[in-house]
Amino acid sequence: MVTLADVAQHAGVSASTVSYVLSGKRTISAVTRERVERSIAELGYHPNAGARALASSRSNIIALMMPLRMDMYVPVMTEIAIAIATHARSFGYDVLMLTGEEGPEAVRRVVGSGLADAMILMDVELEDARLPLLRQSGRPAVLIGLPAETTGLTCVDLDFAEAGALCAEHLAGLGHREIAVIGEAPAVYERRTGFAERTIDGLRARARSLGLRVLHRPSEGGYAAMAGTLAQIFTERPDTTGFVVQNETAVEPLIGLLRQNRRAVPEDISVVAVCPEQVAVQGSVRLTSVAVPAREMARHAVEHVIAKIEDRAGDQVVLLEPELTVRASSGPAPVSG
Amino acid sequence: MVTLADVAQHAGVSASTVSYVLSGKRTISAVTRERVERSIAELGYHPNAGARALASSRSNIIALMMPLRMDMYVPVMTEIAIAIATHARSFGYDVLMLTGEEGPEAVRRVVGSGLADAMILMDVELEDARLPLLRQSGRPAVLIGLPAETTGLTCVDLDFAEAGALCAEHLAGLGHREIAVIGEAPAVYERRTGFAERTIDGLRARARSLGLRVLHRPSEGGYAAMAGTLAQIFTERPDTTGFVVQNETAVEPLIGLLRQNRRAVPEDISVVAVCPEQVAVQGSVRLTSVAVPAREMARHAVEHVIAKIEDRAGDQVVLLEPELTVRASSGPAPVSG
DNA sequence: CTGAAAGCGCTAACAG
DNA sequence: CTGTTAGCGCTTTCAG
Numbered sequence: 001m002v003t004l005a006d007v008a009q010h011a012g013v014s015a016s017t018v019s020y021v022l023s024g025k026r027t028i029s030a031v032t033r034e035r036v037e038r039s040i041a042e043l044g045y046h047p048n049a050g051a052r053a054l055a056s057s058r059s060n061i062i063a064l065m066m067p068l069r070m071d072m073y074v075p076v077m078t079e080i081a082i083a084i085a086t087h088a089r090s091f092g093y094d095v096l097m098l099t100g101e102e103g104p105e106a107v108r109r110v111v112g113s114g115l116a117d118a119m120i121l122m123d124v125e126l127e128d129a130r131l132p133l134l135r136q137s138g139r140p141a142v143l144i145g146l147p148a149e150t151t152g153l154t155c156v157d158l159d160f161a162e163a164g165a166l167c168a169e170h171l172a173g174l175g176h177r178e179i180a181v182i183g184e185a186p187a188v189y190e191r192r193t194g195f196a197e198r199t200i201d202g203l204r205a206r207a208r209s210l211g212l213r214v215l216h217r218p219s220e221g222g223y224a225a226m227a228g229t230l231a232q233i234f235t236e237r238p239d240t241t242g243f244v245v246q247n248e249t250a251v252e253p254l255i256g257l258l259r260q261n262r263r264a265v266p267e268d269i270s271v272v273a274v275c276p277e278q279v280a281v282q283g284s285v286r287l288t289s290v291a292v293p294a295r296e297m298a299r300h301a302v303e304h305v306i307a308k309i310e311d312r313a314g315d316q317v318v319l320l321e322p323e324l325t326v327r328a329s330s331g332p333a334p335v336s337g
Numbered sequence: 338m339v340t341l342a343d344v345a346q347h348a349g350v351s352a353s354t355v356s357y358v359l360s361g362k363r364t365i366s367a368v369t370r371e372r373v374e375r376s377i378a379e380l381g382y383h384p385n386a387g388a389r390a391l392a393s394s395r396s397n398i399i400a401l402m403m404p405l406r407m408d409m410y411v412p413v414m415t416e417i418a419i420a421i422a423t424h425a426r427s428f429g430y431d432v433l434m435l436t437g438e439e440g441p442e443a444v445r446r447v448v449g450s451g452l453a454d455a456m457i458l459m460d461v462e463l464e465d466a467r468l469p470l471l472r473q474s475g476r477p478a479v480l481i482g483l484p485a486e487t488t489g490l491t492c493v494d495l496d497f498a499e500a501g502a503l504c505a506e507h508l509a510g511l512g513h514r515e516i517a518v519i520g521e522a523p524a525v526y527e528r529r530t531g532f533a534e535r536t537i538d539g540l541r542a543r544a545r546s547l548g549l550r551v552l553h554r555p556s557e558g559g560y561a562a563m564a565g566t567l568a569q570i571f572t573e574r575p576d577t578t579g580f581v582v583q584n585e586t587a588v589e590p591l592i593g594l595l596r597q598n599r600r601a602v603p604e605d606i607s608v609v610a611v612c613p614e615q616v617a618v619q620g621s622v623r624l625t626s627v628a629v630p631a632r633e634m635a636r637h638a639v640e641h642v643i644a645k646i647e648d649r650a651g652d653q654v655v656l657l658e659p660e661l662t663v664r665a666s667s668g669p670a671p672v673s674g
Numbered sequence: 675c676t677g678a679a680a681g682c683g684c685t686a687a688c689a690g
Numbered sequence: 691c692t693g694t695t696a697g698c699g700c701t702t703t704c705a706g
């Protein structure tokens with residue numbers, strides 16, 4: 001293994017000089033710098049991560065805590081995770097992947113050991129068990145999601161209330177008057193991750209001011225469950241002409257079942273989805289949708305957490321502005337009668 | 338920050354004793370051990386990762402290199418990654434997530450810096466650019482996938498040839514004589530990840546000995562592309578009664594299109610998929626399938642890589658036995674005529 | 675603009 | 691069964 005001392009010797013300078021060439025924390029003459037850099041290249045030197053961490057008490061690692069239940073939202077979560085890792089690298093940070101498995105204890109372990117300089121938590125619940133430990137640790141952290149109490153925390157999330165509102169607005173603008181919302185599985189509401197509630201709350205508020213009638217039905221995904229939900233909706237509200245879906249696994253079944261029921265999309269029924277771009281685009285119909293901006297969430301999370309590590313930022317709540325993209329699944333409400 | 342020295346002092350023992358209590362590398366009297374453990378708990382001590390890595394030249398971190406193109410196979414890859422992280426933790430290892438973005442250079446960086454004790458590479462291509470660096474580094478590594486040249490490497494993968502063979506066998510056993518294979522997108526074959534070729538090779542070989550006629554068509558996923566592929570297949574081979582699909586994004590479109598074409602599954606047409614369990618189970622028809630055993634691959638990868646770190650194992654190629662699960666998409670070939 | 679030297683917190687001989 | 695001690699490779703004062 002080639003060490004900093006080896007490089008120093010090879011270059012005919014002191015160890016500290018090499019260190020400073022690497023960190024750029026003090027001015028080095030061009031000649032010296034070049035000599036050192038040549039030696040580094042020739043010897044194939046790589047600074048030892050452990051030694052560096054010990055001496056500087058900085059690991060240059062960000063811990064990323066994945067959701068507890070990896071059964072849902074896999075694509076978005078994956079996209080966010082990858083984007084976080086990629087973006088973090090561009091700032092010189094690596095990302096350590098923690099699974100939900102280990103539970104809140106992971107926070108203590110990672111933070112206590114100095115393994116990571118900071119944490120990013122995904123899939124935050126309203127009363128998340130990890131938060132007390134986090135606050136108490138005083139370590140830099142960013143949450144993706146919005147817990148009940150955000151004081152002392154930095155959070156990044158989509159403004160789901162506004163996302164819901166946009167859906168209502170779009171359908172209202174097309175002349176729809178009766179709309180049905182197909183929500184996440186009941187389990188999601190029970191877990192209290194918050195985003196599902198925020199969506200329907202925002203949607204309802206805007207719907208009210210626009211004079212829309214709204215029926216909300218949480219639903220499991222898959223064809224069988226959706227068939228039931230759909231039948232129920234049309235029995236209860238036969239004049240429903242607009243659907244809003246917020247459930248990745250319900251999207252394609254919904255479209256398929258409408259087709260089976262001889263309801264043309266978008267001629268008879270308009271559908272708006274709140275889902276990842278990919279899901280909206282790859283199905284049998286290109287869906288009008290509000291996307292979950294995974295990359296942008298990742299970007300904000302990384303940049304804020306690094307700002308915190310470097311003591312350049314305090315706590316704040318960042319709600320990303322949703323955007324509705326019109327595609328082939330929504331159109332003017334059919335002329336009633 | 339509370340250090341090992343603090344614990345030692347608090348417990349009235351030497352630093353090394355505390356260290357040995359932690360590592361279990363020498364016998365400690367029950368009294369001493371207890372006193373030390375109490376002190377650790379009372380002070381809330383956590384060993385410093387950097388110091389540990391420096392002194393022991395072991396980081397207890399495994400680097401996991403994700404695929405270059407995260408556009409495909411997202412669910413399987415994610416499942417494998419999560420399973421690797423979870424399983425690694427149970428052996429006291431953390432997992433560092435490297436994206437494909439950084440390229441082969443990441444191998445050099447991680448290995449050179451001692452950041453990780455070993456690497457696991459996902460989505461290995463036949464002539465993978467990371468392999469030369471890996472071999473030359475001499476660091477413990479496990480590949481998920483099978484490159485062209487495996488000497489000096491440990492590889493874990495599904496036996497895709499046998500998976501293909503099982504599909505042929507299953508359809509032949511049901512009396513099918515003409516089968517069509519819908520493969521991955523042409524790009525996948527061009528990338529030379531190998532698994533797609535191995536599947537079709539294995540399938541063809543078995544088909545030959547069973548007297549099956551096979552038509553192989555790589556295809557993009559999605560409805561539009563599949564509609565074209567399907568039309569072509571039925572034009573070329575109108576008597577096709579069995580389908581094998583190896584393309585996550587083509588599965589649901591295939592089923593939907595067959596239904597649209599008034600071909601009943603499984604009465605007229607049988608479909609066998611090579612895909613993740615989840616995809617096989619959650620669509621509109623429960624598919625007979627050969628699953629990609631993500632968990633098991635993760636388990637093998639982790640256990641082998643740790644065995645290598647601890648110098649308890651050499652190189653080897655592990656091909657997991659595929660299993661075909663019969664579900665609702667396959668049945669006896671229709672009586673011809 | 676550069677060196678010398680003192681640790682960072684832990685592990686692992688070596689010594690008893 | 692336990693203690694003493696010499697580093698691991700780097701960063702960062704302090705000194706010039």
